[in-house]
Amino acid sequence: MSAAATIPSVGRPRRLGKALPGALWALLLLTPAFVSLASVSFYPIVNGLYLSLTNTSLITQEQDFTGFSNYVELWGDPQFWNAWWHTIWFTTASTVLETVIGLGMALILCEAFKGRGLVRAAMLVPWAMPTVVTSKMFGWLFDGQHGIINYLLLHAGLIDQNINWYGSTDTAMITIIIADVWKTTPFMALLLLTGLQTVPNSLIEAARMDGAKGWITFWYIRLPLLMPTLLIAGLFRALDAFRVFDLVYVLTGGGPADSTETLSTLSYKVLFSTLQFGYGSAVSTAMFVTEGVIALVFCLYLVRQIRRAQ
Amino acid sequence: MDESRKGPRSGSKSIGHVTIADRRQFLIGSAGLLGAAAFGAGTSLGIGRARAQSRAEISFASAAFFGKETFGDLIKAFNESQDRILVKNIELPPPSSSTEVYQGLVQQLARRTGTPDVFSQDVIWIAGFAAAGWALPLDEYFPADKRSAYFTGTLDACTYGGKLTALPWFMDSGMFYYRKDVLEKHGGKVPESWADMATIAAAAQKAGDIDYGYLWQGKQAEVLVCDAVEIITSNNGAILAPDGKSSLINQKGAVEAIQFLHDTLATNKISPKDVLSWDEEPSRQPFTSGKAMFMRNWSYVYPIAQDAKASQVVDKVGVAPLPSFPGGKSSACLGGYQLGVNANSKQREAAIELLTWLSSTEVQHRIALNFGLAPTRPALFQDAQIKKEQPFMASLEKVFTGATARPITPEYAKVTLALQSGISKALVSGNVQAEMDATAAQIDKIVG
Numbered sequence: 001m002s003a004a005a006t007i008p009s010v011g012r013p014r015r016l017g018k019a020l021p022g023a024l025w026a027l028l029l030l031t032p033a034f035v036s037l038a039s040v041s042f043y044p045i046v047n048g049l050y051l052s053l054t055n056t057s058l059i060t061q062e063q064d065f066t067g068f069s070n071y072v073e074l075w076g077d078p079q080f081w082n083a084w085w086h087t088i089w090f091t092t093a094s095t096v097l098e099t100v101i102g103l104g105m106a107l108i109l110c111e112a113f114k115g116r117g118l119v120r121a122a123m124l125v126p127w128a129m130p131t132v133v134t135s136k137m138f139g140w141l142f143d144g145q146h147g148i149i150n151y152l153l154l155h156a157g158l159i160d161q162n163i164n165w166y167g168s169t170d171t172a173m174i175t176i177i178i179a180d181v182w183k184t185t186p187f188m189a190l191l192l193l194t195g196l197q198t199v200p201n202s203l204i205e206a207a208r209m210d211g212a213k214g215w216i217t218f219w220y221i222r223l224p225l226l227m228p229t230l231l232i233a234g235l236f237r238a239l240d241a242f243r244v245f246d247l248v249y250v251l252t253g254g255g256p257a258d259s260t261e262t263l264s265t266l267s268y269k270v271l272f273s274t275l276q277f278g279y280g281s282a283v284s285t286a287m288f289v290t291e292g293v294i295a296l297v298f299c300l301y302l303v304r305q306i307r308r309a310q
Numbered sequence: 311m312d313e314s315r316k317g318p319r320s321g322s323k324s325i326g327h328v329t330i331a332d333r334r335q336f337l338i339g340s341a342g343l344l345g346a347a348a349f350g351a352g353t354s355l356g357i358g359r360a361r362a363q364s365r366a367e368i369s370f371a372s373a374a375f376f377g378k379e380t381f382g383d384l385i386k387a388f389n390e391s392q393d394r395i396l397v398k399n400i401e402l403p404p405p406s407s408s409t410e411v412y413q414g415l416v417q418q419l420a421r422r423t424g425t426p427d428v429f430s431q432d433v434i435w436i437a438g439f440a441a442a443g444w445a446l447p448l449d450e451y452f453p454a455d456k457r458s459a460y461f462t463g464t465l466d467a468c469t470y471g472g473k474l475t476a477l478p479w480f481m482d483s484g485m486f487y488y489r490k491d492v493l494e495k496h497g498g499k500v501p502e503s504w505a506d507m508a509t510i511a512a513a514a515q516k517a518g519d520i521d522y523g524y525l526w527q528g529k530q531a532e533v534l535v536c537d538a539v540e541i542i543t544s545n546n547g548a549i550l551a552p553d554g555k556s557s558l559i560n561q562k563g564a565v566e567a568i569q570f571l572h573d574t575l576a577t578n579k580i581s582p583k584d585v586l587s588w589d590e591e592p593s594r595q596p597f598t599s600g601k602a603m604f605m606r607n608w609s610y611v612y613p614i615a616q617d618a619k620a621s622q623v624v625d626k627v628g629v630a631p632l633p634s635f636p637g638g639k640s641s642a643c644l645g646g647y648q649l650g651v652n653a654n655s656k657q658r659e660a661a662i663e664l665l666t667w668l669s670s671t672e673v674q675h676r677i678a679l680n681f682g683l684a685p686t687r688p689a690l691f692q693d694a695q696i697k698k699e700q701p702f703m704a705s706l707e708k709v710f711t712g713a714t715a716r717p718i719t720p721e722y723a724k725v726t727l728a729l730q731s732g733i734s735k736a737l738v739s740g741n742v743q744a745e746m747d748a749t750a751a752q753i754d755k756i757v758g
Contacts, residue, residue: 058416059442143584
């Protein structure tokens with residue numbers, strides 16, 4: 001910077017300080033944070049909404065405002081609804097399974113036993129693994145020809161011939177859900193464990209004094225007090241599960257016969273393979289709206305729970 | 311598409327060339343741009359020595375292929391071979407990330423700034439780039455007599471709306487792999503019709519000589535469309551009508567062909583149901599471990615099959631054109647990258663010169679030897695050195711002669727998604743006619 005720029009700035013703060021009231025100063029100082037947040041978060045959302053109202057496509061070079069025609073098309077698009085239902089099914093199944101199994105794990109890890117620290121750390125390994133690695137691993141585990149899962153089931157006499165896990169429309173989605181449950185249950189267990197640790201020990205001791213057995217203590221003391229944590233953890237997990245992409249992309253690519261197509265893989269294909277930014281943004285917006293509804297349901301329930309507790 | 315060439319990304323990042331004036335400034339010691347200028351001046355000493363000021367500057371963008379050298383080395387060789395044109399190499403991701411390569415090219419071409427001047431493109435993008443007006447028609451530079459030196463299937467794929475908008479560079483195609491030793495026990499004659507193939511495969515499977523008769527790729531992905539194009543064309547069917555404005559996939563030829571693929575899973579069971587989730591590599595593995603008799607795949611499989619470390623079928627594998635239906639001709643799905651010139655290029659003559667050089671007999675020869683990528687000039691398959699160093703490639707001329715382009719339409723990206731979904735559904739459910747009717751209706755809506 002040259003000298004010319006620095007000379008006038010010496011007197012500036014005092015002059016400005018007089019001219020601006022305190023509240024305005026605060027706003028001025030907040031501006032950088034606001035601008036940076038708006039540019040990375042608010043602008044992309046608004047731009048996505050705007051794009052979904054246009055027929056923007058890199059290939060045809062069109063970029064005209066078309067109103068709600070993308071949404072009309074979306075409403076009548078069987079591929080979209082197919083993907084929508086798969087996503088809802090995946091989200092529900094994986095969230096419920098992960099919550100139930102995670103709760104079991106948390107209850108065990110909450111008890112004092114030798115080597116607990118080690119077990120707690122080991123539990124987190126699946127969660128720490130990159131999803132693409134998990135996907136490849138489950139690809140091999142559930143391989144229709146050489147997969148160890150088929151081998152074990154076959155030798156245990158549970159099946160009489162190899163199951164074509166992700167090559168069959170009946171089992172492909174289930175396989176993906178199993179992979180997701182394996183990977184993300186530790187995350188749920190960790191969240192629920194912290195919740196369990198906030199339950200005061202004195203309450204449980206008091207219940208024991210009154211003769212309550214393990215199950216009663218869990219059902220009437222731990223679970224109600226854990227409810228807010230459970231709901232928040234469920235919300236996190238559901239919103240995260242809703243945008244499942246890598247498992248599907250690596251394992252099946254949406255097939256066979258579209259049976260594992262989810263909203264994320266569909267919007268990726270529309271946006272980046274066919275480069276229809278307009279229609280693809282409409283798919284993404286529909287995803288955004290559905291996630292909003294899911295979050296709303298969870299929040300309403302959570303607020304009710306908290307009010308009731310008070 | 312090609313596992314064997316997925317190398318690490320090399321460091322052949324192009325180096326911006328720095329003029330003599332820049333270097334003098336650096337020497338004087340103008341400190342402002344010290345870092346950047348020092349790097350630029352240091353690295354450009356090799357190339358910049360020629361009369362840099364007077365050379366036409368153009369750029370070349372391509373997916374990164376690897377072998378004994380890189381495309382960056384090719385461009386360097388071109389820069390050193392003459393002193394009129396200086397080419398800057400823009401390296402895109404490797405061909406295994408073809409969606410990213412496509413995005414990268416579209417973004418640059420859509421800006422219409424003339425960069426890159428010359429580019430290489432997957433065969434399935436050619437129509438889209440031509441329809442958008444990004445690819446320069448090359449007819450005036452390459453009249454009929456110059457074109458006759460290339461495979462006709464490749465030229466077809468390079469032509470859109472009656473105009474040549476791309477120049478053939480290197481190619482690959484689907485081919486029929488068979489096990490010589492197992493075939494010996496079952497007649498010894500390579501089947502030329504699909505029915506014969508199925509009979510032999512079923513017999514070998516029944517006799518316990520082999521686990522799987524025939525392997526192909528049924529995963530809901532681009533490769534499924536390749537398998538479908540081959541079998542449909544070999545029954546005189548087609549996916550799109552010749553004018554590209556309607557779909558023929560629900561017509562007799564196509565439906566029979568898809569039905570045959572479904573039968574391999576459901577009726578004669580010469581293929582395991584797992585092919586429905588297999589793309590190239592999962593189908594290659596059982597074959598090279600000696601479990602399958604026949605397989606449809608690309609050329610990359612052969613070197614793996616001949617590698618004793620990775621294969622149990624060394625010297626037992628033969629390659630032939632794919633079978634056909636009675637009255638039809640063997641067909642192989644065309645793959646590979648072809649060259650194009652940016653319609654907005656400001657250095658058209660220089661761009662054409664680079665294009666001509668890259669596609670010339672000499673450079674295709676060099677690419678065949680150093681990258682293992684097959685030339686698009688049939689004459690090169692007779693070349694003594696290629697025959698000696700790449701004997702397998704030299705034997706592919708017959709396979710490549712039947713190379714067929716995938717549907718030529720600017721809407722290919724949408725058409726292929728509809729095909730992948732529709733054919734996958736037909737293969738799973740077995741309601742071939744109904745699913746093909748639905749797919750045809752969907753494609754008609756896209757291209758009509």
